[in-house]
Amino acid sequence: MKTKKKIVICLLILTAVACAAVIWILGEKAGTRQMEQSHTDPGTLEVHFLDAGQGDSILVKSEGENLLIDAGTNEDEDMVVSYLKEQGIEKLDYVIATHPHIDHIGGMDAVLETFPVGICFLPEEIYDTESFRDVLTVLEEKHIRTRHPNCMENYKIGSGRFVFVTPDSDRQYEDVNDASLGIRLTNGAHSFLLCGDISREVEKEILASGVLVRSDVMKLNHHGSEDANSWRFLKEVSPSYVVVTCGTRNEFGHPHEKVMERVRKLGAGVFRTDRQGTVVFTSDGKTLTSSREPDEGGKRK
Numbered sequence: 001m002k003t004k005k006k007i008v009i010c011l012l013i014l015t016a017v018a019c020a021a022v023i024w025i026l027g028e029k030a031g032t033r034q035m036e037q038s039h040t041d042p043g044t045l046e047v048h049f050l051d052a053g054q055g056d057s058i059l060v061k062s063e064g065e066n067l068l069i070d071a072g073t074n075e076d077e078d079m080v081v082s083y084l085k086e087q088g089i090e091k092l093d094y095v096i097a098t099h100p101h102i103d104h105i106g107g108m109d110a111v112l113e114t115f116p117v118g119i120c121f122l123p124e125e126i127y128d129t130e131s132f133r134d135v136l137t138v139l140e141e142k143h144i145r146t147r148h149p150n151c152m153e154n155y156k157i158g159s160g161r162f163v164f165v166t167p168d169s170d171r172q173y174e175d176v177n178d179a180s181l182g183i184r185l186t187n188g189a190h191s192f193l194l195c196g197d198i199s200r201e202v203e204k205e206i207l208a209s210g211v212l213v214r215s216d217v218m219k220l221n222h223h224g225s226e227d228a229n230s231w232r233f234l235k236e237v238s239p240s241y242v243v244v245t246c247g248t249r250n251e252f253g254h255p256h257e258k259v260m261e262r263v264r265k266l267g268a269g270v271f272r273t274d275r276q277g278t279v280v281f282t283s284d285g286k287t288l289t290s291s292r293e294p295d296e297g298g299k300r301k
């Protein structure tokens with residue numbers, strides 16, 4: 001009887017150990033899957049243009065490093081935070097608040113509260129609105145490192161790099177849009193130009209500065225507004241694709257028809273968040289793919 005009891009106990013222990021092993025292996029596998037979701041393949045960089053209505057929010061991911069440029073309006077904050085979580089984002093190495101307008105920094109306080117942030121870039125200009133004060137409060141409360149970057153400052157993100165092409169640190173901007181922090185992001189053979197809401201005036205200054213702007217993908221400045229996106233600037237950037245971040249039937253008439261005519265003349269493919277929702281570009285350094293076909297046009301010859 002004693003031996004039988006011992007055997008039963010031994011069997012029970014063995015079964016328990018086996019079960020624990022199976023649970024542990026399954027758990028590890030699930031964990032690995034999650035890690036894979038948040039990490040891009042080596043050498044790969046993704047640029048997500050989120051559908052933030054008449055606002056901007058762009059996520060860049062490469063090899064486990066993440067950058068968020070703007071966070072849409074106040075109403076977008078839950079969407080932006082959920083999107084980042086779905087993407088497996090656990091920290092943001094860099095955050096760029098291009099300029100203090102509500103359609104760019106409205107959801108930023110929620111993002112800064114939710115995720116650990118390495119460094120937050122923002123323009124020097126102070127703008128006295130509740131939304132901007134909210135952002136400054138969270139930055140202070142969470143002791144997040146902030147920096148007013150200078151033109152040509154550059155940073156590594158995974159397999160890519162980004163360089164600030166604006167603002168000119170010697171200049172005070174009257175129009176808040178013109179103080180926008182703009183970057184040119186590169187990965188292998190590919191480049192993206194993301195310049196917030198700058199106007200024609202600043203486009204002119206960028207060209208005069210001689211900083212390299214030529215890019216495969218360009219976010220149209222100021223949601224495709226006619227006060228920006230001059231023919232000279234578009235020609236110099238010479239994008240294969242443009243992305244318009246704007247709201248459906250927005251009250252500003254963005255993108256402006258004249259701007260779209262210039263884009264057509266250029267022959268660039270057009271992506272629009274108002275018609276297509278979120279658009280994702282993936283670059284492995286050699287091949288550039290997009291999550292959708294262009295809404296208009298194709299790849300520039």
Ligand SMILES: [Zn+2]
Pocket residue numbers: 055056101103104197222223
């Ligand atoms: Zn804007």
Ligand SMILES: [Zn+2]
Pocket residue numbers: 099101176177197
């Ligand atoms: Zn603006």
